[in-house]
Amino acid sequence: MARVNALVITGYGTNCENESAYALKAAGAESADIVYFSDLAAGHVRMDKYNYLLCPGGFLDGDDLGAAQAAALRWRWSKTTDGTPVLDQLKGFFNAGGIILGICNGFQLLCKLGLLPAIGEKYFERQVSLSYNDSGRFEDRWVTLKTNPESPCVFTKGIDCIEVPIRHGEGKIIPMNDETLQHIVDNNLHAVQYVDPETKEPTLEYPYNPNGSPLGIAGLTDPSGRILGLMPHPEAYNHKTNHPSWTRGTDEKMPLGLAMLEAGVNYLKAK
Template identity: 40%
Template sequence: MYTPKVAVLFGFGINCDHETAAVFEMVGGKSTRVHLNSFISGEDELSNYDILAVPGGFSFGDHLGSGRLMGNRMRFSLRDELLNFIKSGKPIIGICNGFQVLVKTGLLPGPDNNEPDFIQRASLTLNDSGRYEDRWVTLDFNKDSNCIWTKGLTRIDCPVRHGEGKYVMPDAESLANLANNNQITVRYVDPQKPQSDNSNDDVLPFPLSPNGSMMNIAGISDKTGLVFGLMPHPEAIYAQWLHPDFSRGGAPASTTDIQWEGQGLQIFRNAVEYIQSTH
């Protein structure tokens, strides 16, 4: 079986690089933590890898808007490499700060029909509460999405840990377009309601929606389904013992052979298996 090579970016305040590297290894990938400058200087090359992960953190302290400065470094110094990576059908994930970076570079949600043009079309801004918070949310996945990362997922619990996670777009039309394209991959939902009842686009009350995101958007993918970003942290529920209900006997079980596996791991396995299926 082919072992996909995963580049896990770090540097400048990214801080979920260790666990992000670890979860890919748990599902059969080979992770390397790569400093962004190694790609920019040419010491290492993005094309050496099959998967790119931009982990969570506080790149540049979120100053001038979360993800903005990191996004600029990528947009202005790594543009061709990123373009080639996407054109060769390789998946990218951005989690939390990584999602913010991908949105600010313009890779998410990306243009409708063309290859990436690095134009910002959405933003992630300050939570309506005005506060950074760490709390658990429940997420439902879009079963009609073509996103390779979320295949087969329906509902999971995982933590959000951000101060700027409110997804916004400049007008109703672009939001509607995003929905019609099935690019709204994952949304905050009320765990008390079954999945079919969660099609409501009205913003859920705090804390069901931790940030006031438009249409309760927690994560989106690009048109190809290869680039995926989300504010919540699926890597933080790689094991059931990390679930807050674990001591109550209430942590959701895994459907895989790994008995202790938590619900978040499948996202990373999906990408690894996707690469394996193309080799």
């Protein structure tokens, strides 16, 4: 079985790195190193040591959509001391079979970099963005997600519905145009959707859909299925006592959010 070595990127305001690393270890990763992007850019750490990349959430550059843009530009233009572009490391990591999970700000970053949804396998070409919640405010609540069984996503295998917390002010997915949205649907790149907790059907109804994303899309994958980005925080539901209803036993109806991170670990170990 392959050894799972995870890399958790932090810095510039990110603040979910510790619980992300904890969740990765709890999900079965042999290692989960927290690394500042500046150390990656300086060449102190290289991505070829790892096969699982997690871009966590927090308040990246002040939790602003322009911040995801700034972070994407750092990835695009930073070079190590020997002149190697950091982006080349990322490309090499993915081409070598690595998997990538972006959560909240990390999802925004993957979209700004053009790694999601990569329609037509056009990686590093921006096709979607994210904008302010329809509610016009920061949303901090639990939501119910349903996975798309036709999606190629390796992080959702074996999962039907799952409850996880969200905490964001800018999580509404904005496709470049209607054609882009149709391509996402036709290719089953909408990996997870916000659903009504009773009917388990995708919804635009607030607060079940906390931001107004079309078709209730909460997360996207790429054609390979090895990249997943989502606004909710599966890493924050890593123990049953995290759930607000754990004392009433209602949390036992669905798996922990940890199941998504574990699915990625299982994929790598089965290779």
